[in-house]
Amino acid sequence: MAATDRVGMTIKDRPEFKSKPKPLTMTETDTVLAAVKAMSEKNYGSVIICDGDQKVVGVVTERDVMRKVVGAEKDASTLTLGEIMTADPRVAREDDDLIDWLRIMSNERFRRLPVVDAEGRIKVVFTQGDFVSYTWPDLLHQAKVLAQASVGRNYPVWMIGGGIMLYSILMVIVVASIN
DSSP states (O other): OOGGGGTTOBGGGSHHHHHSOOOOEEOTTSBHHHHHHHHHHHTOSEEEEEOTTSBEEEEEEHHHHIIIIITTTOOTTTOBHHHHSEESOOOEETTSBHHHHHHHHHHHTOOEEEEEOTTSBEEEEEEHHHHHHHHHHHHHHHHHHHHHHHHHHTHHHHHHHHHHHHHHHHHHHHHHHHO
């Protein structure tokens, strides 16, 4: 898919949207210890805190556990997720523009984005890594286009630079073979 084909791509258009595993969800009253055990078992970096209708009310990440529980020397078996969660996190709709959220996540410096359906129920969690896999091919395409334009426009400069580099390599080989 060319970079120009991706303009206006929604979150649900990404292959990851359908292939991602169901997010780990818990309630505000669940303990931190229960969440850590579930996160460890599933190898997840976060748990999404939902109400009874599966609507997102918070997020707890590994960093939250480290800072607010371990670092604060609190008891994970009695502390609830509601006490340490980031309440009312940014939440995307599945029909939102992918690039808009990439910019928002980058600018606001958060790594996990709960994605909800039209009724506001949790569907998936996108991470910055999901967005990197989207943008990497675009960056390579842009670099290729810029390189082609640059080489064509600056042909004499590339010839001189290439000649100097080739001469340097040959001199290293000659000096190495003499010694």
